[in-house]
Amino acid sequence: MTSVRCLAAPRRTSRLGWNLLGLLVFAVAGFPVYWMLNTAFKPAKDAIDPDPSLLPTHLTFDNFGRALHIADFWGPVGRSLLVSLAVVAIGVVVGMLAALAISRFAFRGRKIVIVGILAVQMVPLVAMIIPVFLLLNDLDQYDKLSGLIITYLTFILPFTVWTLRGFIVNIPKELEEAAMVDGCSRTGAFVRVVFPLLAPGMVATSVYGFIQAWNEYLYALMLLSQKNQTATVWLSNFSTKHGTEYAPMMAGATMMALPIVALFLLVQRKMAAGLTAGAVKG
Numbered sequence: 001m002t003s004v005r006c007l008a009a010p011r012r013t014s015r016l017g018w019n020l021l022g023l024l025v026f027a028v029a030g031f032p033v034y035w036m037l038n039t040a041f042k043p044a045k046d047a048i049d050p051d052p053s054l055l056p057t058h059l060t061f062d063n064f065g066r067a068l069h070i071a072d073f074w075g076p077v078g079r080s081l082l083v084s085l086a087v088v089a090i091g092v093v094v095g096m097l098a099a100l101a102i103s104r105f106a107f108r109g110r111k112i113v114i115v116g117i118l119a120v121q122m123v124p125l126v127a128m129i130i131p132v133f134l135l136l137n138d139l140d141q142y143d144k145l146s147g148l149i150i151t152y153l154t155f156i157l158p159f160t161v162w163t164l165r166g167f168i169v170n171i172p173k174e175l176e177e178a179a180m181v182d183g184c185s186r187t188g189a190f191v192r193v194v195f196p197l198l199a200p201g202m203v204a205t206s207v208y209g210f211i212q213a214w215n216e217y218l219y220a221l222m223l224l225s226q227k228n229q230t231a232t233v234w235l236s237n238f239s240t241k242h243g244t245e246y247a248p249m250m251a252g253a254t255m256m257a258l259p260i261v262a263l264f265l266l267v268q269r270k271m272a273a274g275l276t277a278g279a280v281k282g
Contacts, residue, residue: 036257039250040064047247063251067238070248073255076234081259083145083230084213087152088206094153095160096202100190102161103168114165120158128154129222136223143225151219156209163208167201168194203267211260231256 039047041059044066046052067073102113132151133142141147171194179189217232224230235256238249 036250036253039247040254041251042247044245044247047250063247064255066245066248067252067255070245071234071237073234073252076229076231077256077259079145079228080214080231083149083152084210086149087156087213088209090149091153091156091160091209092202092206095157095164095205096198098157098161099164099168100194103165104173117158117162120155121162125155125218129218132219133222142223143228145224145228148220148223148230151223152213152216156212160205160209163205164198164201167198171197207263207267210263214256214260 038054038056040063041061042056042063043058043060044063046058101107102110132154136142136147136151139147141150175193175197176186176189179193180186184192215232220230220233221236224233235249235252238245238252
């Protein structure tokens with residue numbers, strides 16, 4: 001009995017230590033979000049106070065009204081939404097087909113394709129700004145949302161292909177073969193058997209692609225003029241020659257974060273299943 005108690009005590013201590021570590025990581029990661037919300041609901045004068053308080057003393061919604069009227073808000077948000085949804089739709093369809101080809105078919109140069117996908121992800125996005133600008137200018141896609149969509153696909157597609165490949169590899173081929181024996185074509189077997197099992201992974205990948213396209217700033221700034229600016233570039237309107245309006249800027253950032261939060265709440269179950277579905281091979 002005494003030995004059991006002696007073994008249980010270190011386990012409780014270890015569990016307490018891991019819980020405290022988890023709380024510390026959560027506090028560090030969540031503090032910027034809390035500070036954004038705290039500043040968004042503060043009066044403008046309190047946001048620039050050199051001795052700010054951690055807890056809000058006075059709450060106001062004036063910053064949100066200021067954010068909506070300082071410049072056109074719905075136009076940039078609509079353009080960001082259009083670009084993000086288009087990138088997700090095209091990226092998931094093309095990425096799924098490419099991942100299926102890499103996972104299920106043996107062809108010459110298959111390993112080179114896989115290595116190339118990894119190599120593309122290692123290239124810094126900043127290094128491609130000038131080539132992308134010149135290419136879009138030659139294709140008459142500069143200052144167009146279609147050009148921005150094409151650009152985003154170049155760095156979202158490699159991740160999409162690589163991630164979906166992991167999910168497809170973990171779906172046994174025997175399931176497709178059994179469906180084909182029962183009379184399904186290869187396409188029918190994929191639609192009826194593989195696609196439902198792949199859905200959680202597609203959801204997780206889609207959320208990642210949406211977040212990347214929605215939050216991207218550098219290419220949107222360089223490739224679009226002010227009349228076609230997206231939501232992330234819209235936030236720069238709060239920085240003027242007279243200074244930065246931090247409270248309205250944080251209010252604008254809060255409104256920009258709402259679509260991401262809403263999307264995550266809608267697909268959280270599928271996303272949780274997708275993030276763990278490819279963890280083990282079965």
